[in-house]
Amino acid sequence: MIDLITSTANHHVKYLRSLLRSRKDRHSERRFVVEGVRLVGDALNFAQPSLLLYVPEQLASTERGQQLLDQITQLPNAFATTPAILAGLSDVETPQGIIAVVPMPQFISQSASLILMLDGVQDPGNVGTLLRSAEAAGVGQVLCLQGTADVWSPKVVRSGMGVHFRLPIVDGLQWEAALPMIEHCQQRFAAVQDSTLAYDQADLTQPTVLIIGNEANGVSATTLSYASTLTIPMLGSLESLNAAVAGSVLLFEAARQRRKIIKDEG
């Protein structure tokens, strides 16, 4: 017979809730929350969850869930709970029956030749989408300046689809702290609406930092003092592209140029 956590006053439930709700708590604990069969599976591969809450019958209803269940039931820090408790913690409409607390990965790349820097991107969906595009385009380091949505928030983690475990991410940075991390990159390009440089005219095969700004206000004045600019030429009457789209178009142009070099040399 498994002991069930049935009360929202349980200290594990309270702890999870604090990490889900509070950026401050996540960062003071250096832990974040992942949810769902897939992400918790990733978490078990890449990190060491410090707490797992699960609903046995929900997990057992799918093959992948059952595999996960077999993997975790013997763990000392895994606790069974009720669907109601889990639904109260869940960020999604149909919870899959598992949620976990995971330490934030702490890796920094010292030599990434393509770095994505986020300067005030606010929408969690945009941040998650940019992280996915970054991994797929070969980014080796993501740097988030202060004012960017928290990369460890439940929404960004969900939309990142596991990229948090694989991509070196440093957040909460001021420019002064970021500088030593990018000094090996001769090129720093901030994406703006108006620039004399079209993005496809830049040589993005060199070590490069690409900087994406806030959805409404673009990059900061400070950023413009540390970086040059480039732009995506646009037809029609729109003032701007979606921030995640703009960043992704730049990232995949860098990937395209880099594939081309390898091909031309090979």
Next chain:
Amino acid sequence: MIDLITSTANHHVKYLRSLLRSRKDRHSERRFVVEGVRLVGDALNFAQPSLLLYVPEQLASTERGQQLLDQITQLPNAFATTPAILAGLSDVETPQGIIAVVPMPQFISQSASLILMLDGVQDPGNVGTLLRSAEAAGVGQVLCLQGTADVWSPKVVRSGMGVHFRLPIVDGLQWEAALPMIEHCQQRFAAVQDSTLAYDQADLTQPTVLIIGNEANGVSATTLSYASTLTIPMLGSLESLNAAVAGSVLLFEAARQRRKIIKDEG
């Protein structure tokens, strides 16, 4: 003294609500709803709203709103209402004080050399983002196959930022009906996870149809019988990109190749 609409039982309010909620009503009426100072301003330039509801004091609180107020107060189909009525109709947290019913534009391009086809894209934000990217990349025609989220829904219209008034869009299509609209395009490429053709190896300067499928399931089997495939090469462990990102990367590659041709020839 202006007569205020103060009741949710008012027939104008009911009509707006039906168009906001029901795809069927939007399509049988061939009308959709736009909200906010900016979009209603666009609507007045490009179309002829058949109904306007506005909150005078909210509009008057901004310069652009006041200009719009001056423009509409004399219109026979513009009615003042209360903040509560408008908030009940609004799709956003802080309504700007104006909402309008507009006829769906009915233009079709017979000769667009870049066509975006949506095959079951479900998320309204993705559809809106793709429409914006389409305009900016020089798409001349958007075709939506049955099973795609309604392009005239409030969320898609909001995230489209006015593109609905400028870009020829035909929706609710079956392949048989779409074929005559694309017969001048020799190339039809569906974006898929696995294809022997990398997107940047395709010659996208030719008349081309780019097809983006459903977020979870990709393009349909029927689409694969009518189109060849291409893919965006990805590094890392992700299975897929965000649908709006994938479509935008393809669209801007087409735009890049087309600019390059003009430049090389010029």
